[in-house]
Amino acid sequence: MAYYKITETKKHGLTAKIQAYGKDVVTGETKLYVKRIYNTEKLTEAKFRKYVERAASDFELQLQEAEEQAVETRVRILTFAELAEEWLNTVKATLSVHYYERSADCIKRFNNFLQDRGLFDKPISFIKVRDVQQFLNTYALHSYNVPQTVRLKKDMPASVNFRELARMKVIDRCTSYKMRVKGANIAIATAKAMCEACGLDFKEYFEMISTERRYSAETVKGFRRMLRTIFNEAIRYEWITKNPVCATKVTSGSNNTALRPVPEKEVFSLREARYFLQKLDELGRDDINKKIPLKMMLLTGVRNAEMCGLKWCDIDFANGLVHIRRNRMYSPTFGMYEKEPKTRTSKRDIPLTDELMADLKTYMEWFREADDEFDTKPDKYYLAVNAMREPVFPRMLLTWLSRYEQMWGLKNVSCHGLRHTYCSLLLSMNVPIQTVSKYMGHSDSTVTLKVYSHFLPDTQAKVVSALNKISNKEGDDD
Numbered sequence: 001m002a003y004y005k006i007t008e009t010k011k012h013g014l015t016a017k018i019q020a021y022g023k024d025v026v027t028g029e030t031k032l033y034v035k036r037i038y039n040t041e042k043l044t045e046a047k048f049r050k051y052v053e054r055a056a057s058d059f060e061l062q063l064q065e066a067e068e069q070a071v072e073t074r075v076r077i078l079t080f081a082e083l084a085e086e087w088l089n090t091v092k093a094t095l096s097v098h099y100y101e102r103s104a105d106c107i108k109r110f111n112n113f114l115q116d117r118g119l120f121d122k123p124i125s126f127i128k129v130r131d132v133q134q135f136l137n138t139y140a141l142h143s144y145n146v147p148q149t150v151r152l153k154k155d156m157p158a159s160v161n162f163r164e165l166a167r168m169k170v171i172d173r174c175t176s177y178k179m180r181v182k183g184a185n186i187a188i189a190t191a192k193a194m195c196e197a198c199g200l201d202f203k204e205y206f207e208m209i210s211t212e213r214r215y216s217a218e219t220v221k222g223f224r225r226m227l228r229t230i231f232n233e234a235i236r237y238e239w240i241t242k243n244p245v246c247a248t249k250v251t252s253g254s255n256n257t258a259l260r261p262v263p264e265k266e267v268f269s270l271r272e273a274r275y276f277l278q279k280l281d282e283l284g285r286d287d288i289n290k291k292i293p294l295k296m297m298l299l300t301g302v303r304n305a306e307m308c309g310l311k312w313c314d315i316d317f318a319n320g321l322v323h324i325r326r327n328r329m330y331s332p333t334f335g336m337y338e339k340e341p342k343t344r345t346s347k348r349d350i351p352l353t354d355e356l357m358a359d360l361k362t363y364m365e366w367f368r369e370a371d372d373e374f375d376t377k378p379d380k381y382y383l384a385v386n387a388m389r390e391p392v393f394p395r396m397l398l399t400w401l402s403r404y405e406q407m408w409g410l411k412n413v414s415c416h417g418l419r420h421t422y423c424s425l426l427l428s429m430n431v432p433i434q435t436v437s438k439y440m441g442h443s444d445s446t447v448t449l450k451v452y453s454h455f456l457p458d459t460q461a462k463v464v465s466a467l468n469k470i471s472n473k474e475g476d477d478d
Contacts, residue, residue: 301422
């Protein structure tokens with residue numbers, strides 16, 4: 001109910017002060033509103049009182065209408081979870097699978113945080129800078145224990161059949177048989193599912209591992225970028241006027257470690273690379289499907305996903321080239337899928353050695369043995385396949401590589417390490433860095449320099465020799 005009070009000013013004029021309670025249109029909290037009425041028409045006190053009574057009634061009605069409109073407006077403002085779900089569906093349809101999965105993970109974490117703070121069901125306009133900052137600080141400033149992994153205390157019985165477990169969907173097809181050996185680390189859910197399927201005592205075979213971990217600065221910055229993008233959508237819908245994420249800070253470092261120099265322990269030396277290729281050539285015909293992909297990764301520098309995406313139509317025997325045109329990758333959410341290379345320069349043509357060309361021709365004969373019409377459908381067959389000529393999971397290449405490295409006494413170099421080896425060996429043999437950068441698919445040679453510059457030959461002797469020639473006057477021309 002509106003309240004009013006009529007008073008007389010110093011100049012003997014009448015004025016009225018109207019007060020009424022209403023809801024704040026932004027916060028929804030109860031607030032006292034005030035309105036002043038002046039007797040500009042020189043009305044009598046009785047007539048002015050009636051005028052004020054009507055004005056008070058109208059003022060109260062206006063507050064009620066504003067409150068109803070504010071309620072409707074707040075209903076139309078989505079919560080963060082609702083807006084994020086809409087945005088995520090757009091990302092799923094237009095952007096990469098990995099970006100979608102990273103976004104979904106960030107949204108899930110932030111939704112859990114909002115649930116704990118009582119903001120999950122509130123309109124997105126209720127989320128302030130401090131809320132977002134405390135979410136980021138949770139990962140940037142504090143270490144935490146992750147009891148998600150168990151260690152195998154003793155070897156599993158030989159009766160544990162991994163193929164059968166894969167058919168039962170207990171594990172995926174890419175799971176390594178090394179999991180059955182003492183010391184293997186396995187996710188808790190997977191370990192429990194295996195014990196239940198095989199009738200094993202969980203406590204007898206597994207022990208918990210509690211690992212203290214802190215997220216890297218790049219991971220926290222990634223969370224911040226995701227949240228900023230979603231809150232920008234709320235600005236676009238005019239639900240908020242400022243993005244609360246923009247005022248936050250990530251203080252856990254500022255360096256991008258993605259372009260770190262590659263340590264020598266992660267690549268093969270020239271002697272080790274030659275030995276690796278020699279041992280690959282000694283493999284029998286039954287292992288040719290393992291030999292060729294591993295050999296190609298070392299001699300072309302292709303990424304694991306690029307190797308898995310290679311088809312026979314990408315091999316140009318006439319010009320001795322391999323065309324990199326696609327990646328074949330695995331996602332827990334979407335399964336196996338193909339996508340274009342990660343950057344424009346990743347689409348490239350790489351020269352093949354004469355020996356590798358001969359190996360590929362032999363490899364083609366291996367495919368023809370299983371399919372007489374192989375030559376009519378080179379776009380149907382991948383190069384990285386199993387014994388049944390079916391495309392393999394990307395992780396299978398690492399399984400083959402690790403098995404051979406252990407068998408031949410070589411250090412543990414990953415599939416990406418073969419790519420590093422290709423680049424480092426070319427640079428150490430004075431191949432122009434622009435050429436190496438082109439075949440590696442880098443955006444420019446600056447990237448190559450940042451990561452591989454320490455593999456360049458020492459040019460100090462050449463510099464001193466050149467300077468000596470400059471300072472030597474005996475050889476000057478008149």
